[in-house]
Amino acid sequence: MPEMLDIIDMNWVAQGIRLSVPLIFAALGGLLSERAGVINIALEGKMLFGAFAGVAVTWWTGTNVVGLIAALAVGAGIGWVHAWFSITVRSDQIVSATAINLFALGVTAALIPAIWEGGRANTPTVERFRRFEVPLLSDLPQIGTVFSRLSWFDYTALVLAPLVWLVLWRSPFGLRLRACGESPEAAASVGVNVIRTRYTAVMLAGVFAAMGGVYLSLVQNGLFQRGITNGRGFLALAAMIFGKWRPIPVLGACLLFGMADAYQLRAQSKSDLPVELFQALPYVVGLITLVFVGRAVAPAAIGRAYVKD
Amino acid sequence: MTDADNSPGPHGPRTSTDPEPPGTPRHKTTAELQRTLESAGSAVARAAAVDLAQGVGRAAFIFATTVAAALVLAAPLTIAAGSDPLTAYTALYEGSLGGQRPVAETLVSMTPLLFGGLAVAVAFQAGLFNIGVEGQLVAGGIAAGVVGIKMTTWAPVHVILALLAGAAAGALWALVPAALKAWRGVHEVITTIMMNFVAFSVSQFLVKPGGALEGEIPTGTEPVQATAELPRIWEPTRLHLGIVVAVIVAGACWYFIYRTPGGYRFRLVGANPVAARFNGISSSRVIVEAMMLSGALGGLTGAVEVLGTHRRFLDSFSPGYGFDSIAVALLGALHPVGVAAASFFFGLLRAGSTQLQLEAGITRDMITVISGLVVACVAARLLLSRRAARSRGGAD
Numbered sequence: 001m002p003e004m005l006d007i008i009d010m011n012w013v014a015q016g017i018r019l020s021v022p023l024i025f026a027a028l029g030g031l032l033s034e035r036a037g038v039i040n041i042a043l044e045g046k047m048l049f050g051a052f053a054g055v056a057v058t059w060w061t062g063t064n065v066v067g068l069i070a071a072l073a074v075g076a077g078i079g080w081v082h083a084w085f086s087i088t089v090r091s092d093q094i095v096s097a098t099a100i101n102l103f104a105l106g107v108t109a110a111l112i113p114a115i116w117e118g119g120r121a122n123t124p125t126v127e128r129f130r131r132f133e134v135p136l137l138s139d140l141p142q143i144g145t146v147f148s149r150l151s152w153f154d155y156t157a158l159v160l161a162p163l164v165w166l167v168l169w170r171s172p173f174g175l176r177l178r179a180c181g182e183s184p185e186a187a188a189s190v191g192v193n194v195i196r197t198r199y200t201a202v203m204l205a206g207v208f209a210a211m212g213g214v215y216l217s218l219v220q221n222g223l224f225q226r227g228i229t230n231g232r233g234f235l236a237l238a239a240m241i242f243g244k245w246r247p248i249p250v251l252g253a254c255l256l257f258g259m260a261d262a263y264q265l266r267a268q269s270k271s272d273l274p275v276e277l278f279q280a281l282p283y284v285v286g287l288i289t290l291v292f293v294g295r296a297v298a299p300a301a302i303g304r305a306y307v308k309d
Numbered sequence: 310m311t312d313a314d315n316s317p318g319p320h321g322p323r324t325s326t327d328p329e330p331p332g333t334p335r336h337k338t339t340a341e342l343q344r345t346l347e348s349a350g351s352a353v354a355r356a357a358a359v360d361l362a363q364g365v366g367r368a369a370f371i372f373a374t375t376v377a378a379a380l381v382l383a384a385p386l387t388i389a390a391g392s393d394p395l396t397a398y399t400a401l402y403e404g405s406l407g408g409q410r411p412v413a414e415t416l417v418s419m420t421p422l423l424f425g426g427l428a429v430a431v432a433f434q435a436g437l438f439n440i441g442v443e444g445q446l447v448a449g450g451i452a453a454g455v456v457g458i459k460m461t462t463w464a465p466v467h468v469i470l471a472l473l474a475g476a477a478a479g480a481l482w483a484l485v486p487a488a489l490k491a492w493r494g495v496h497e498v499i500t501t502i503m504m505n506f507v508a509f510s511v512s513q514f515l516v517k518p519g520g521a522l523e524g525e526i527p528t529g530t531e532p533v534q535a536t537a538e539l540p541r542i543w544e545p546t547r548l549h550l551g552i553v554v555a556v557i558v559a560g561a562c563w564y565f566i567y568r569t570p571g572g573y574r575f576r577l578v579g580a581n582p583v584a585a586r587f588n589g590i591s592s593s594r595v596i597v598e599a600m601m602l603s604g605a606l607g608g609l610t611g612a613v614e615v616l617g618t619h620r621r622f623l624d625s626f627s628p629g630y631g632f633d634s635i636a637v638a639l640l641g642a643l644h645p646v647g648v649a650a651a652s653f654f655f656g657l658l659r660a661g662s663t664q665l666q667l668e669a670g671i672t673r674d675m676i677t678v679i680s681g682l683v684v685a686c687v688a689a690r691l692l693l694s695r696r697a698a699r700s701r702g703g704a705d
Contacts, residue, residue: 041498091688094438094498098635099688103681105632107386109674114390226674234502241495276517280510283503287485290495298494 007266010145015265017146017154018220020258022047022212022229024157026236027243027250028164029208035168035245036201037181037301038086042097043209044233045104046082050075050210051217052108055224056115058126064218067126071214072207078104079206083199090305101233109226122225129153129219153211153219160208161251168247177201181299184306194306209233231283238286242293253289260285368642371690375640376654379682386678392669404664405657411664413546417618419656421446421610421627423555425634426641426648427562428479428606432497433643434566435599436579441486441501442607443631444508445479449608450615451512452478454622455522457533457615467536472554472612479608480601482508487600491593497600509625516624528624539617549617556649558609563645575599607631628659628673636680639687655680 026043033040053074058067078100085096109121116123131151138148168174176197179187184194212232217224239257243250264278384394405415425442432439439445453475460467486500515522516530524530539549566572577585578595585592610630615622633655640654641647655676662673 039496041496085685085688089689091690095639095684096688098438098440098498099681099684101681102632102636102677102684106674106677106679106681110386110390110672110678113670113672231502231506234499237496237499238503241499274514276510276514279513280507283506286503287489287500287507290489290493290500293493293495 007263007270010142011149012259012262012266014146014149016255016259016262017150017158018258019261019265020254020256021154021157021219022215022232023236023239023254023257024161024251025212025215026209026233027240027254028160028247029205029212030237030240031164031243031245031247031250032168032177032201032208033205034240034302035181035299036177036198037184037299037304037306038083038198038202039093039303040082040097040202040205041094041237042078042082042100042233043205043212043236044229044231045097045101046075046078046206046209047213047216047229047233048104048108048227049078050213051228052111052213052224053210054214054218055123055126056111058218059124062127064127064129067218068129068214071210071218075206075208075210075213076203077206078210079203080199082206083202086202087195087198087305090307093303093305105227108224112224112226123223125222126218128222151219153215157215158251161247165247178299180306181301184301184304188306188308195308198306212236235282235286238290241298242286242289244293244297245299256289257282257286368644368647371642372640372647372650375683375686375690378686379679382682383675383679386675387669387671390669390671390675392671397665397669397671400664400668401658401661403668404661409543410546411660413543413548414660415653415656416552417547417549417656418659419652420549420551420555420617421614421630422633422637422652422655422659423552423559423649424606424610424613425630426637426652427559427645428603428610429634429638430641430643430645430648431562431566431575431606432599432603433638434572434579435575435595436582437490437596437599437603438498439483439486439501439600439603439607440498440635441483441504441604441631442610442634443627443629444501444505445482445604445607446611446614446627446631447505447508447512448482448611449475449479450611450622450626451515451522452608453537453612453615454530454533457537458522458531458621460537461534462536464536467534468539468616471533471537471616472609475608475612475615476605477608479611480605483600483604483607484597487597487604490600491596505631512622512624516622522622524621529619530622532621533616537616538620539613547618549613551613551617554613558606559645559649562606566645571598610634629677632677633659633680636683640683 026047029046030040030043050071054067054071056067057070058064061067082097082100085091086093089096112120112123129151131149133148138144140147168178176187176192179192180194180197188194213229216228216232221228235257236254239253240250242253261282264281267273268275268278387394387397403411405411425446428442428445429439453471456471456474457467460470462470482504483501485504486497489495489500490497514520516524516528518527522530539551539554541547541549542553566575574585574590574595577588578590578592582592585595611627614626619626637651637655638648641649641651658676658679662676665671665675666673
C-alpha cells in the first residue's frame, strides 16, 4: 500500500481544508441555532439557496462580490422564514425544516431551465473567487504549499470557529443565546428577549449556511448544479454533533470529514479501487464517528418552542 | 371530554344491571325499559357515527385545502418557468387522468408512493422521522432484483420471496440509524439521510460496467425472471399487481397501528415518551422496531418498482419517491387512509409531469417544490388552528 500513503502530503492538507470549509460554515451556523434552542435540519436547503443566489446574481451583475452579498441576504431571508415557522408558528421544527429542504431542492433545480434556456441541470459558469498566495508564508518549505492554495473564504472559515466560541462563551449576547437553548423560561425571567434572541440565531445560521453554499458554487465550481450540496448540510450536522455543539471540536470534526473526502478523491486517481464506493467515504466516516461520540448531549431546550406567558 | 355522556365510554352502553338514574319512574315495565335502552344504544351509535363523519370530514377538508394551497402557491413558479398556470394545470390533468394510459400511469406512480408514505407514517407514529426512504428503497430494490434474477422457483413463491428480500434489506438499512438513535441519541434525520448516500454509492458500484450485477443495458441489471415479476393487471398499460399489494399493506398498517398492542406502544412512545417509560415501555426497543418496520416498508417501495414496473434493477430508478413520501405521509395526517389519498395526489403529479414538461416546459423538479409547499402548509396549519381556537375564546 505505499501509493496509499503517497497521498498524504501538503496538497492533501490544502484540499482537505477546502473540502471542509462548506461544512465549517454550515456546522457553525447550525451550532448557533441549536445553542439557542432551535433544531436546524434546514442547513442543506439554506446552503442550496445560498449557492444558487450567489451564481444567479453574479451572472446578472457580472460581479461575484455582489453575488456573495445577495447570497448572504437570501440566507438571512430563508433563516427568517425558518425562524418564523419554528419560533412564531411553533410548528414541529423538523417538519418545517424538511419543508425548506424540499422546497430549496425543487426550486433551485426548477429555476435553472427557467432562467437559462434549455433543459440543463447546471448554470453557465461565472466568475469565481480565486485562491491566492499569502506573501512570505507561501515561500515556506512544505507548509508553504498550503498557503498558496487557499482563498480568503478558507481563512475566514478557520477564524470563524474561535470567533464563534468567543462570542458564545465570552460575551453577554452569547450567554443570553445559550440560556435560550438551555432554559428559555429562566432566560426570560431575567429579562432576556427569548423570541428575538432565537430569531437572531436562526437568521445568523441562515447567513452562515448560505456562505457554505456560496463556497460550493462561487469558489469550488464557478457554477450551480442541481442538488450541488449533495448532503453536506447533513454532514455538517453530523460534525456539529460529533463536536458536541462546541465550536473548536466542531471545526476539528469538519476538518476530519474534509480530509477523508480529500483522501478518497486523491485515492481514486492513484489506485484502481472502486470510485463509487470511495464516494461514500465521508458519509461512512460521519456515521462511524457518531458511533463513538458517546451519548450526544444536546442543549436542554432544543426543539422546544417557547411560549411567552 | 364534554360529550362523554353520549360517546361509547370504556364501559360501553348501559346494561340492565346498571342502577337506574335518579328520578326514573319506578313503575316502568320491562318492555319499556328495553325500549329506553335500545334508543339510548342507538343514540350512542349515532353519536359515534357523527363523530366519525365529522372527523373524516375535517380531515378531508384539511387535505383539500392543503393541496389547493400548495397548487396555488406553485402557480407563480409556472409563470417563472415561462408558462402559465392554466396551461400547466391542463397538461397535468391530461397527463394523469385523461385516458386509460394516464390513469394507469397515475396508479403506477401511486404504488411506490403509498408504500413510502406508509414507511414515513409508521415511523412518525412512534415519533421518528425517517427521511431515508430513498436509500431504503434502493437497498430493497437491489435485494429484490438479486433474488428475482438469481433464484429459480415457482411463480408465486418467487415473487413473494423477492418482495420479502426487499423488505428485509430495507429493514437492515434502517437498522443503522435505529441503533444510533436508540443507543447514542443521534437524531435519525441526520443518519437516515447519510445512509441514503451510502445506498446510492453501493447501487452505482453494483451496476457499473464490470460491476457484480452488470446487465446488457448501461446502469441496469439483467431482467428478473418471469416467475419473479409482479403480473400486469390492466393490459396494455404498465399497471401491475403492486397497487393491490400496496392497498393490502395499507390495511395491515392501519390494523397494526390502531388495533394491536404493538401499534399502541408505537403511538404512546410517539405521543409521550415519558408516559411510555412510566408504563414500562422500553423506548429503545420501540425505536428499533418502528425504524425497522419503516425500513421494511421502504424496502418494499423499491422491490415493487423493480419487480412490477421496471422488471430489473436500475441505478437511480426512483425519481425521488422516497422524498415525496415525506409529503405523502404528512399530507395524509399519518393515517393509512389519508396516506392512500395523498399518494394518489402525488401519483397524479408524477404521471402528469411528463405532459407538464412537454406542453408547459416545466421540469419534474416542480413536484419537489410542491412537496415542499405541502409540508410547509402542514407545518403552518398549527398557526391557523391556534388562531381559530383563540377567536373561539379557547386557550392556546
